[in-house]
Amino acid sequence: MSVGHSMPHSGVYARVRGETRFGWDQQGYGDLHLACVRAELAPAHIKSIDPAPALALPGVVRVFTAADVPGEHNLGIIAVSRDQEFLARDTVRQRGQAVALVAAETRAQALAGARAVRVELDKLPGVFTPAEALASGAPLVHPDHADGNLLRENKIKRGEVDAALAASAVTVEAVYSTSPLEHAALEPEGGRAWWQGGKLVVQACTQNPHYDQADLARFLNVPQEKIRVIQAETGGGFGGKLDLSVQPFLALAAWHLVRSVCMRFTREESFLATAKRHPLRMHYISGADEQGRLTALKARILGDTGAFASYGLAVCMRAAVHATGPYHVPNLDVACRMAYTNNGFYGAMRGFGCPQVALAHEGQMDALAAKLGLDPLEMRKINALQAGMRTCTGQKLTAGVGLMQCLERIEPIYRAWREEAPAQDGLSGVGLGAMFYGIGNTGVSNPSTAQMEWGPDNTVTLFTGAADIGQGSDTVLKQIAAGRLGIEAEQIKLCRGDTARTTNAGATSASRQTYISGNAALAAADNLVMNLVEGAREMLGERHLEIELREGMLRASDGRAVEPGEVARHMADQGGAARGEGAFDPNFSPLDPETGQGRPYAAYAYAAQCAKVAVDPASGMTRVKEVAAAHDVGRAINPRAVLGQICGGVVMGVGMALMEEHRPGREGNLQQYHIPTAADAPAITPLIVEDPEPTGPFGAKGVGEPALIPTAPAVAAAVSQAVGKPLRHLPLSLERVMEALSSRGESHED
Amino acid sequence: MSRFVSPASLDEALEAQSQAGAQALAGGTDLMVTLRKARLSGGQMPKLLVDLSRLLELQRLNLEGGAPYLGAGLTFRFLESNPLVTERLPLLARAAASVGSVQVRSTATLGGNVANASPAADGLTALVCLDAVAEIASPRGARHCPLAELITAPYQTTLDLDEIILGFALSPPPDPAGQAFLKVGRRGEVAVARLNLAVALDRDMADPRVVLGSCFPTPRRLADVEGLLKGAAPEPALWQKAGELAASHFTDVCGWRSSADYKVPAITRCTAQALSRAWSGLEAAS
Incomplete structure (x- = not known):
């Protein structure tokens, strides 16, 4: 059996040996090298671009500008908000936006050429905070956008909030905020493009090859079939490789020059030119009755989407529908707004707004519990979503709601940590975080497709468009398919992430590949079995024979057994093939635009984490000592991979909680922008909870983003306890921390 | 493109270093970052990189008898783990252990840390507390230079282009001494010091030393604080007062910048904490 057994990630040994060929490793002999000319100030009007000084340099072949773009200038991952010019036409909207592209024989020549291009910019008035952006008379980031600088507002309305708050035994009003974050995937963006078989091939690191293909076709104004995108092995994404990065530049240069080209971003360029996590400001008013039951939530959330929409619409909607956290709240008035500014654009990052709102919903739970004199864990148990309850969008949960089990799993650890004697030479604290997370895209269709083939030589192949970016979908999808076919996962070959050979599986995002592409693979396996059975019946000449695939053989009820490979040979002889097709789209209903009511997701993951911290009262230095993390994944297809995701998510959460903060407009690099090192990683106790999701493949849901979401709130709660004052702004x-230490004992109300 | 030489003798190294456009390369952990930036921005690159790692003259260590001496080529990894260093110069061993990561410490050297002259250099703060005098070689012969004279401003030294630091003669406080080194960084490892602090106290409080780094253009001994401590009765109230004096010295020198909101309380408390630790170390040892 393959499902439920720990398997090493497919390709992991090659990675460890340094043999894996990531985006930049695709470069080939004779490739031209590309480098962007990036605007140093924004917003600005482009007065002139003079390529002559660059073209005079040795090795420089061509300088491209927006005038060379044959098709659509505005690209973007969400179809209704495509607004990103990869080569700015008249206006630079954010610092670091590319205005020209240099192709040269070597990378050094390309970089020298990019420095030599003379760009004249006229600075324009801009807006750099959402509040500025939404003030009346503010300069418009996209003058043709219908709602000024407001990208979107999402509302959730249920019941009577004001009356419920007035009748509550306790209420808490507080403001929380988070900072812009960089994904800092180990692999900076890179790739190659060339011509092959009359097609332009682009091979780059990506989380979404089929989207890349569609947008590149739009960019070059060619049919999609003319473009083939192959996902290069991708060294981490975390949402940062969902938007296009090097791909449009590669495609444009290869298109015009009819030569192979390669490109990579430096780390600094990756900071400057790719998406960041949306910073949110969250104003919450929450109420509870005397028993601790939540009565109402009024929330006003304001986010910055930067100069381009990217995933802003998705983050706005997801933040709204997760604003309550994993609790039953009968009365709701939530409004989440996302504003354009001239900051570097914000986009998808592990959790799509949920890690941000989790700080607020968990902070409110602790504050309410403190007012009521309730234990924070009890407070969460009292309000935890359970089967039969309704979420904030009115969706009735029916099964696979494992939150209570998660809370119960961490409870003994939480109690033990709470009772530990305080550290002698420092302050310590213990805090909790809980979350729910809708699997897949919010209130929209987001299907996946897959195919399987059983070859005449008994090789079994799974075809999937799902990008494995290190999280392990290759392995999990093979395990799921193998589980249905009753063979070993190692027996399955994978063909993945190549638009010429696989079909669209949607993005590797929203923790959706195990659940959605897993279901598609399962359906493809089912369909393959059906076709093999058909083939076997035909081969055996008995139309109505009962045949099943068991232990690698097609076994008929009359005692005969044939090898599937033999059936495949038979089918091939007949001009066919032993193939199976599968597709899956989660069952959803769109959200009502006014009330936000609907069924945005088919399945939810749940989690609870507990963190223990130590704070040095002299310096404010804070260390997360231990984290216990219980995650309801429905069913762990590859348990060790689940544990890996949990541990990775926790460490990333430690970064979000304590140190990560990108400052728009300032230079970004790994010297300035701190991410956790091994020395910052706490001791982690990952706990797998399996409350099967009836619609999941073998009961599975996702864990990629849930792993991160509860950590920062748990750490914030622990530090708050250590310093004796609620801390509501990250990092x-x-x-x-020093400010809190110095003002301890002052009033907690804000 | 830079040329790279790895001389096996000091004479060869000095000769190479005297060539126009030569740049000494010790561990390279600061230099490589600078050179990468220069390369990417089209800045000037050195013509010649002179690797100092093979020079035995830079590897000397004497902590037993006679004048204590540390070669400039000793790595932080060596300094944090060598038993003589951890026993005799615990503040230096602690400072060494707080630099970068294991990978960085395995190649970064004490001499490179000084020559780079970052205001936040951990090794530098420790050396200033040990009253180090640099021994410097050039084709013109050797000279000796106290660190306060060698380092004039952030990333500025009086080293001539053809000079190489050989090592450091130390004058630690009289034995037994209690020593402490504290570093505040934004994460557990690979963090530039937000502030660092080296403290040494002898039993008679005759030669107290307090050095604060990452707060001034160069790490410096706090004469006012040392004056307060000298001959005074060691007790928690004294540590607290010393901390407050250290913080007011900081604002006197640097003014009240935005960073002072953090640094004033941090300097106050960390100084008191370091002094208290140094004194308890001294008491525990006796």
């Missing part, structure tokens, strides 16, 4: 930098 909990030395300065913020």
Whole structure:
């Protein structure tokens, strides 16, 4: 059996040996090298671009500008909000936006050429905070956008909030905020493009090859079939490789020059030119009755989407529908707004707004519990979503709601940590975080497709468009298919992420591949079995024979057994093939635009985490000592991969909680922008909870993003306990902790 | 493109270093970052990189008898783990252990840390507390230079282009001494010091030393604080007062910048904490 057994990630040994060929490793002999000319100030009007000084340099072949774009200038991952010019036409909207592209014989020549291009910019008035952006008379980031600088507002309305708050035994009003974050995937963006068989081939690191193909076709104004995108092995994404990065530049240059080209971003360029996590400001008013039951939530959330929409619509909607956290709240008035500014654009990052709102919903739970004199864990148990309850969008949960089990799993650890004697030379604290997370895209169709083939030589192949970016979907999809076919996962070959050979599986995002592409693979396996059985009946000459695939053989009820490979040979002889097709689209209903009511997701993951921290009262230095993390994944297809995701998510959460903060407009690099090192990783106790999801493949849901979401709130709660004051703004930098240490004992109300 | 030489003798190294456009390369953990930036921005690259790692003259270590001496080529990894260093110069061993990561410490050297002259250099703060005098070689012969004279401003030294630091003669406080080194960084490893602090106290409080780094253009001994401590009765109230004095010295020198909101309380408390630790270390040892 393959499902439920730990398997090493497919390709992991090659990675460890350094043999894996990532985006930049695709470069080939004779490739031209590309480098962007990036605007140093924004917003600005482009007065002139003079390529002559660059063209005079040795090795420089061509300088491209927006005038060379044959098709659509505005690209973007969400069809209704395509607004990103990969080569700015008249206006630079954010610092670092590319205005020209240099192709040269070597990388050094391309970089020298990019420095030599003379760009004249006229600075324009801009907006750099959402509040500025939404003020009346503010300069418009996209003058043709219908709602000024407001990208979108999402509302959730249920019941009577004001009356419920007035009748509540306790209420808490507080403001929370989070900072822009960089994904800092180990692999900076890179790739190659060339011509082959009359097609332009682009091979780059990506989370979404089929989207890349569609947008590149739009960019070049050619039919999609003319473009083939192959996902290069991708060294981490975390949402940062969902938007196009190097691909449009590669495609444009290869298109015009009819030569192979390669390109990579430096780390600094990756900071400057790719998406960041949306910073949110969250104003919450929550109420509870005397028993601790939540009565109402009024929330006003304001986010910055930067100069382009990217995934702003998705983050806005997801933040709204997760604003309550994993609790039953009968009365709701939530409004989440996302504003354009001239900051570098914000986009998808592990959790799509949920890690941000989790800080607020968990902070409110602790504050309400403190007012009521309730234990924070009890407070969560009292309000935890359970089967039969309704979420904030009115969706009735029926099964696979494992939150209570998660809370119960961490409870003994939480109690033990709480009772530990305080550290002698420092302050310590213990905090909780819980979450729910809708699997897949919000309130929209987001299907996946897959095919399987049983070859005449008994090789079994799974075809999937799902990009494995290190999270392990290759392995999990093979395990799921193998589980249905009753063979070993190792027996399955994978053909993945190549638009010429696989079909669309949607993005590797929203923790959706195990659940959605897993179901598609399962359906493809089912269909393959059906076709093999048909083939076997035909081969055996008995139309109505009962045949099943068992232990690698097609076994008929009359005792005969044939090898599937033999059937495949038979089918091939007849001009066919032993193939199976599968597709899956989660059952959803769109959200009502006014009330936000609907069924945005078919399945939800749940989690609870508990963190223990130590704070040095002299310096404010904070260390997360231990984290216990219980995650309801429905069913762990590859348990060790689940544990890996949980541990990775926790460490990323430690970064979000304590140190990560990108400052728009400032240079970004890994010297300035701190991500956790091994020395910052706490001791982690990952706990797998399996409350089967009836619609999941073998009961499975996703864990990629849930792993991160509860950590920062748990750490914030623990630090708050250590310093004796609620901390509501991330990261909990030395300065913020010191400020709290210095003002301890002052009023907690804000 | 830079040329790279790895001389096996000091004479060869000095000769190479005297060539126009030569740049000494010790561990390279700061230099490589600078050179990469220069390369990417089209800045000037050195013509010649002179690797100092093979020079035995830079590897000397004497902590037993006679004048204590540390070669400039000793790595932080060596300094944090060598038993003589951890026993005799615990503040230096702690400072060494707080630099970068294991990978960085395995190649980064004490001499490179000084020559780079970052205001936040952990090794530098420790050396200033040990009253180090640099021994410097050039084709013109050797010279000796106290660190306060060698380092004039952030990333600025009085080293001539053809000079190489050989090592450091130390004057630690009289034995037994209690020593402490504290570093505040934004994460557990690979963090530039937000502030660092080296402290040494002898039993008679005759030669107290307090050095604060990452707060001034160069790490410096706090004469006012040392004056307060000298001959005073060691007790928690004294540590607290010393901390407050250290913080007011900081604002006197640097003014009240935005970073002072953090640094004033941090300097106050960390100084008191370091002094208290140094004194308890001294008491525990006796």
